[in-house]
Amino acid sequence: MKRVFNFSAGPAMLPEEVLREAQADMLDYKGSGMSVMEMSHRSAEFKEIIETAEQDLRDLLSIPENYQVLFLQGGATQQFAAIPMNLMRKKKADYIVSGSWSKKAFKEAKLYGEANCVASSEDGNFSYIPDVDALTFNEDADYVYICQNETIYGTTYHKLPETGDVPLVADVSSMFLSEPMDVSRYGLIFGGVQKNIGPAGVVIVIVRDDLVHDDPLPFTPTIMRYATQVEAKSLSNTPPCYGIYICGLVFKWLKGIGGLAAMQKRNIEKANLLYDFLDQSELFRATARKEDRSLMNVPFVTGSDELDALFVKEAKGHDIVSIKGHRSVGGMRASIYNAMPREGVEALVAFMEEFEKAHR
Amino acid sequence: MKRVFNFSAGPAMLPEEVLREAQADMLDYKGSGMSVMEMSHRSAEFKEIIETAEQDLRDLLSIPENYQVLFLQGGATQQFAAIPMNLMRKKKADYIVSGSWSKKAFKEAKLYGEANCVASSEDGNFSYIPDVDALTFNEDADYVYICQNETIYGTTYHKLPETGDVPLVADVSSMFLSEPMDVSRYGLIFGGVQKNIGPAGVVIVIVRDDLVHDDPLPFTPTIMRYATQVEAKSLSNTPPCYGIYICGLVFKWLKGIGGLAAMQKRNIEKANLLYDFLDQSELFRATARKEDRSLMNVPFVTGSDELDALFVKEAKGHDIVSIKGHRSVGGMRASIYNAMPREGVEALVAFMEEFEKAHR
Numbered sequence: 001m002k003r004v005f006n007f008s009a010g011p012a013m014l015p016e017e018v019l020r021e022a023q024a025d026m027l028d029y030k031g032s033g034m035s036v037m038e039m040s041h042r043s044a045e046f047k048e049i050i051e052t053a054e055q056d057l058r059d060l061l062s063i064p065e066n067y068q069v070l071f072l073q074g075g076a077t078q079q080f081a082a083i084p085m086n087l088m089r090k091k092k093a094d095y096i097v098s099g100s101w102s103k104k105a106f107k108e109a110k111l112y113g114e115a116n117c118v119a120s121s122e123d124g125n126f127s128y129i130p131d132v133d134a135l136t137f138n139e140d141a142d143y144v145y146i147c148q149n150e151t152i153y154g155t156t157y158h159k160l161p162e163t164g165d166v167p168l169v170a171d172v173s174s175m176f177l178s179e180p181m182d183v184s185r186y187g188l189i190f191g192g193v194q195k196n197i198g199p200a201g202v203v204i205v206i207v208r209d210d211l212v213h214d215d216p217l218p219f220t221p222t223i224m225r226y227a228t229q230v231e232a233k234s235l236s237n238t239p240p241c242y243g244i245y246i247c248g249l250v251f252k253w254l255k256g257i258g259g260l261a262a263m264q265k266r267n268i269e270k271a272n273l274l275y276d277f278l279d280q281s282e283l284f285r286a287t288a289r290k291e292d293r294s295l296m297n298v299p300f301v302t303g304s305d306e307l308d309a310l311f312v313k314e315a316k317g318h319d320i321v322s323i324k325g326h327r328s329v330g331g332m333r334a335s336i337y338n339a340m341p342r343e344g345v346e347a348l349v350a351f352m353e354e355f356e357k358a359h360r
Numbered sequence: 361m362k363r364v365f366n367f368s369a370g371p372a373m374l375p376e377e378v379l380r381e382a383q384a385d386m387l388d389y390k391g392s393g394m395s396v397m398e399m400s401h402r403s404a405e406f407k408e409i410i411e412t413a414e415q416d417l418r419d420l421l422s423i424p425e426n427y428q429v430l431f432l433q434g435g436a437t438q439q440f441a442a443i444p445m446n447l448m449r450k451k452k453a454d455y456i457v458s459g460s461w462s463k464k465a466f467k468e469a470k471l472y473g474e475a476n477c478v479a480s481s482e483d484g485n486f487s488y489i490p491d492v493d494a495l496t497f498n499e500d501a502d503y504v505y506i507c508q509n510e511t512i513y514g515t516t517y518h519k520l521p522e523t524g525d526v527p528l529v530a531d532v533s534s535m536f537l538s539e540p541m542d543v544s545r546y547g548l549i550f551g552g553v554q555k556n557i558g559p560a561g562v563v564i565v566i567v568r569d570d571l572v573h574d575d576p577l578p579f580t581p582t583i584m585r586y587a588t589q590v591e592a593k594s595l596s597n598t599p600p601c602y603g604i605y606i607c608g609l610v611f612k613w614l615k616g617i618g619g620l621a622a623m624q625k626r627n628i629e630k631a632n633l634l635y636d637f638l639d640q641s642e643l644f645r646a647t648a649r650k651e652d653r654s655l656m657n658v659p660f661v662t663g664s665d666e667l668d669a670l671f672v673k674e675a676k677g678h679d680i681v682s683i684k685g686h687r688s689v690g691g692m693r694a695s696i697y698n699a700m701p702r703e704g705v706e707a708l709v710a711f712m713e714e715f716e717k718a719h720r
Contacts, residue, residue: 004393008400011601016387019395023386027379033364033679035379037559037606040368040682073433073561074583077597081581111579194598199397201433201561201600219471219579221441223434237437238554240561240600241371246397319393322400 005344008322009151009297010174010195013339018249036245041238049241050234053248057204060251060260063183068212070205070226071234071244076173076192078224079203080105083169083188084112085220087142087211094118094141096161099126099150100328101171109145112217116141125329126153128289132161143167143187149175149294151195152326154287154333156294160185167211175296176204177254178338179264187211195296196337198247201240254338263338264295270336270345271295277349283307283356287329301331302359308332311355318351320344365704368682369511369657370534370555373699378609396605401598409601410594413608417564420611420620423543428572430565430586431594431604436533436552438584439563440465443529443548444472445580447502447571454478454501456521459486459510460688461531466505472577476501485689486513488649492521503527503547509535509654511555512686514647514693516654520545527571535656536564537614538698539624547571555656556697558607561600614698623698624655630696630705631655637709643667643716647689661691662719668692671715678711680704 006013029036032045039046054069063069072078083105084093091113095106097120109115118137119130137144144163149156151174160168167187176191183189188207194200205226212226222228228236254263275293278286278300287299302308308331312324325333336345366373389396392405399406414429423429432438443465444453451473455466457480469475478497479490497504504523509516511534520528527547536551543549548567554560565586572586582588583596614623635653638646638660647659662668668691672684685693696705 001388002391002393003387006394006398008398008403011398011400011598013398014395019387019397023383026383026386027376028361028363031362033362033681034366035374037379038366038368038371038373040371041560043368043682073435073438073600075433075597077583078433078581081583108582111581192598199600199602200401200598201603217579219445219577221438221471221584222468223437223441224581237435238371238552238560240433240559240603242559242602243561243600321393322403 004319004321005340005347006321007334007336007340007348009326009333009335010192011200012195012335012337014198014246015250015253015339018246018253021249022246037242039241041235041241046241049245049248050239053244053251056248056251056255060177060254061181061183063206066209067183068207068209068230070207070229071239071247072203072205072229073201073240075200075203076101076171076190077104079171079190079205080108081111082224083143083145084109084115085224086216086226087169087188088113088217089215090140090142092116092138092141094137094144094166096130096135096144096146097122098129098147098155099153101150101152102145102147105145105147105171126150126155127287129155129157129292132157132159135161137161137163137166139164139166141166143169145169147171149296151297151335152328154294154297154299155289155292158292167208175294177260177263178267178296180260193243193247195335197250199243202243202247266342267295267336267338270340270342271298273345273349274298274334274336277352281352281356283360284352287331296337297333297335299325299329299331299333301325305330307359314355315351318347320348320351364679364681365700365707366681367694367696367700367708369686369693369695370552371560372555372695372697374558374606375610375613375699378606378613381609382606397602399601401595401601406601409605409608410599413604413611416608416611416615420537420614421541421543423566426569427543428567428569428590430567430589431599431607432563432565432589433561433600435560435563436461436531436550437464439531439550439565440468441471442584443503443505444469444475445584446576446586447529447548448473448577449575450500450502452476452498452501453503453505454497454526455505456490456495457482458489458515459507459513461510461512461533462505462507465507465531469505486510486515487647489515489517489652492517492519495521497523497526499524499526501526503529505529507531509656511657511695512688514654514657514659515649515652518652527568535654537620537623538627538656540620553603553607555695557610559603562603562607626702627655627696627698630700630702631658633705633709634658634694634696637712641712641716643720644712647691656697657693657695659685659689659691659693661685665690667719674715675711678707680708680711
């Protein structure tokens with residue numbers, strides 16, 4: 001068996017221990033005589049899986065009791081519609097556009113009401129996060145929306161906007177569980193799990209009770225209504241059971257390594273390895289503004305399209321895969337999510353050194 | 361390792377060969393050095409997985425070239441909204457209500473336009489399929505909707521309604537790939553895969569080209585627009601990759617056993633074993649009208665709630681699980697999907713004989 005260092009922006013690496021456990025239980029989950037894939041979502045076994053997953057997630061993030069946790073389908077993209085459908089009661093929301101994902105969410109929200117772009121960093125090809133201290137928000141907005149970590153551009157909010165009484169809504173897909181968060185700062189947090197938590201096909205929504213109500217926009221599909229899913233404990237229809245099971249295994253793994261503070265420490269160490277190298281390199285440079293750098297996604301370039309392409313090609317020979325950058329930035333992107341071992345970043349930096357010597 | 365006979369209505373049994381292959385490939389899919397769960401949905405490996413799955417499905421169902429195949433999220437329930445959002449251009453559709461699932465779809469459609477119930481079997485607790493020959497449809501309807509196999513009541517259309525120029529839309533979730541179908545009879549076919557095809561979290565939509573257009577209802581979420589997903593080949597956002605991979609393995613398994621005609625033969629044999637026993641039993645009886653019986657879901661009762669409960673309880677001792685009926689019908693329900701081996705039905709009938717002797 002071979003395992004590579006997979007720097008994909010998502011779907012992405014999962015902890016090897018988690019995959020081994022899923023492998024062992026594939027045909028017979030804990031003596032049930034069936035795979036988790038084959039299990040009724042109404043069974044006692046699956047009930048325990050989803051309830052344990054929720055409790056472990058609550059423990060990891062210290063989620064206050066007045067927040068609901070939902071395991072849904074459709075990815076973060078579906079939430080781009082579900083959020084305005086459920087939250088735009090006054091039909092007005094403020095968006096900070098800091099990259100492709102917040103831009104998509106902003107565009108989608110316009111289908112449902114007045115979405116205002118209160119700040120954008122598009123002028124700098126989204127290489128930075130707008131200065132949140134300089135912003136004012138519409139007091140009558142239903143919510144203020146941010147994408148807290150922009151996967152493509154490798155930027156992150158190191159400080160949250162102060163939105164007063166207006167609920168803050170955050171897409172945390174590409175930084176979910178990479179560090180502790182103060183959930184009480186938000187009205188709603190959501191993220192696709194396929195970067196840091198599990199296989200594609202599950203999106204987790206953490207929503208404050210007062211934002212769950214029976215009055216979404218009238219055409220909101222039943223399963224996209226938060227109130228429906230809260231009442232049904234995410235089982236309004238058959239949920240993505242196997243994905244939820246894998247998320248649960250990852251939550252256990254995170255608890256086992258010491259929780260999110262320990263995970264953050266590891267992630268800072270890994271990111272520093274790479275950024276420190278980039279900052280002294282004469283060939284490579286990071287593209288995101290230093291103050292806004294992400295711990296998870298590290299885009300970098302050589303300045304030459306030919307060298308970038310050669311780097312991506314030769315990296316494969318070192319078992320470094322999916323390192324090609326997104327076309328909007330070009331070059332390379334190393335996504336170093338929770339499950340990327342330190343050895344992977346070390347291997348990447350070693351190869352970058354070698355490549356730099358050969359091509360400087 | 362233990363394997364039980366799992367009669368769950370869904371999620372349900374998968375072929376053991378499929379689970380074994382998934383197990384073997386869990387940490388390293390065909391030398392890629394990663395699990396299918398970890399793979400970028402834009403990678404060459406995943407592209408091959410989804411394209412092969414589509415082609416195998418096309419082969420199995422002989423899908424004409426003017427039909428598109430989509431692998432989406434949200435289950436059949438999400439399609440209850442997506443179908444009117446995309447197809448209700450004249451805001452009018454006819455529904456045949458033959459059970460809980462068509463009733464739910466009918467109710468959901470009312471959010472989007474004029475949904476007419478042209479026939480219902482609710483008067484007989486959905487124990488039969490309305491006589492389709494006696495029906496006339498609105499000529500200006502956007503579509504006629506049926507649920508072709510009602511999972512809860514164990515009924516199925518052995519004859520399709522003649523809808524003239526109005527497209528026929530069918531939910532085939534609980535009979536998908538259990539027998540050959542003439543796809544050209546339909547405008548749109550859809551089904552959640554968690555009964556006959558794969559793990560929960562994937563819904564397959566087969567839609568005729570003329571029903572794919574840029575003019576859905578204005579508030580339709582982007583990823584629920586068929587035109588968007590057709591253009592993106594189901595990759596408008598990250599798809600449920602692992603579920604699609606398992607579906608692909610099941611398609612290969614179906615081809616390996618001889619395709620849908622061979623599958624249908626097996627399914628008829630399995631169903632006959634059970635129905636023949638029920639028809640001669642002095643304790644048990646099937647609840648669905650004989651002419652409308654499903655090959656997949658077989659609800660039956662003893663007539664005594666106490667005996668039903670005892671049967672369900674004692675069945676577990678014979679490794680017969682998830683045999684409890686839905687509360688709307690009571691008693692028992694044996695879902696005998698493609699992956700239920702003949703031995704499972706034989707074991708069930710043997711236990712029913714034993715139980716009948718003890719309790720008649």
